[in-house]
Amino acid sequence: MESLKIVIPSHKRANRVITKYAVSDAIICVEESQAAEYREHNPNSEIVTHPDNVVGISMKRDWIYRHFGDVFMIDDDIKAMRRLYVEKGEKVEVEPEQARTIIENTAIAAKEAGAYLFGFSNAMSPVQYNSFNPISLKGFVNGCGTGLLKGSKLFYIPEIRSNDDYWLSLLNAYHHRICYKDLRFSFEQQDTFMNRGGLSEFRNLTVEQEDFNILQKHFGNAVQLRKGKKHQFQKNIMLPF
Template sequence: MSCKIVIPSHKRHDRVFAKKLVNDPIICVAESQADLYRQFNPDCEIVTHPDDVVGLIPKRNWMAKHFRELFMLDDDVHACKAIYAEKGEPCRVKDRDLITHIILSLHDIAKLMDVHLFGFTSRISPVMYDETGFLSLSKMITGCSYGVIYNKNTWWNEEIRLKEDFWISCYMKYKERRILTDLRYNFEQKNTFVNAGGLASIRNQEEERRSILFIKKNFGDSILLKSATNNGKDKTKQLVEYNISCKFKF
């Protein structure tokens, strides 16, 4: 089975930026939005899910079961950058064929290694690149650009509404002990908090905080909240500012 590049989208029929980056993208939307998406995106295949699949996390569960092997690219992703440059700014990758090849090659490696969650780095600067290792089995994936090869562990808990990338990274680390991450490339999004549609209607500090606490409840001491800073902010305030990391004991 080949890997499909799928763009989950919601109420952004006229702003699917990610379709310009890759070859043969599939846009996945609710049935009631299909006509608008077909009108504004005639060059793309539109796959629909039932309208009762509401929210990004239920949508990801539906897509994983439907496509089985897929790479998910958020609709507001507008650039792919190579951060292994020797100096200066990351180099923007503009060739659609090359970006498609980068994605599908990582899928092929994941399949060979029997890894079921794969993606790219969240690092944005060449100074953060470690030239001694461009692939990792221990890093987290970043939410705007990652893929799954479906099995019983590729599952998102639908009790949370945000930070689903952090959830599934922790879950796969616990279940399978490995995630494949390509540290050479970064996919860049438009500003999430000002781009209407998608998760914009539910993304706020309280929802972020609730999601973090839920993840902490599920994974316990492996979830680290940032310590108090010099200006006296305590951990509760840090929660609101979304500072969270994980460290598993294996």
Template structure:
């Protein structure tokens, strides 16, 4: 069993946490003041709360990284996972939470083996866009809708950045550690 937690940061979407259906044992992370509503609408999920003074997604990411250590963050509105390889006529949609959880845990294990602290999935929407040699990269970024961290002193988000924090953390980790996965 790995130390990885699959965490869904959410805010005022207690009735629309789509990502919880994708994986096994998701944790929803919300402000203290929203906990009761989230528990009411998501009884099958563990709800972890942060102080109400942690406002905004970027401070929430910093709080979650410190709190959980090793985690995969899935945005609450992620509703589908697709593979880049499929037969002609197939959609590539993966529906089994066991399979999606296994993919996430396998990526985490690879990150541990390679001593990489920021990892995640491609934003390529087509197999022809994917560079199979670019997985260990100095030039790519990881989209914020599904990325993970192995927490260390270099993993933090600049809270002055209001948008595109995924670009920022990808660039920052490549600057500090020279790699992401």
């Protein structure tokens, strides 16, 4: 998809943007005040800046969507795109150029299906892949790799500080009813909860509780607490259609 931009939102990780090695020719998007440091450490990457008063991941993502239109936002701590439909012994990691092509082709498929929101599987291992269900048109799209096509009714709000992907998935279900997920591929993240900078600067249980309350206020029982969870505010989306 020629108009699609692949963009890495980043914050205070100038020397640790590993996603540029996982997906070729991705743009790095940072605050204006951090641009010089990012350009120093990423001389071969295009750096796009947003104003410093765009604070927090939700507002950064909203700015990126408004600025680029057709866009795929991918976290800065992605080690590789992974292929889930493999036989034992086959290579799982996808080459950077092919990863870009897969993202672009998925955007085309999403547009043909009438979806504005698109993404990939949350599965970490091929054993979790269901060969009878390679594509899904509903549910949750992980924020580590979120595609948005222009013309939607979707937006982010600043009140959501850590669960922007739940907000967007729920809002998309409310307005558009359909998303597009290619479950044959997923992304491998590296040290996402321990890596300095990024969302780890804001993520804690208080924020998780506040986000959960906001999500329930807007979407009611469509967002519920997860059973067997790692912490008490992990969530499931339960769509009523």
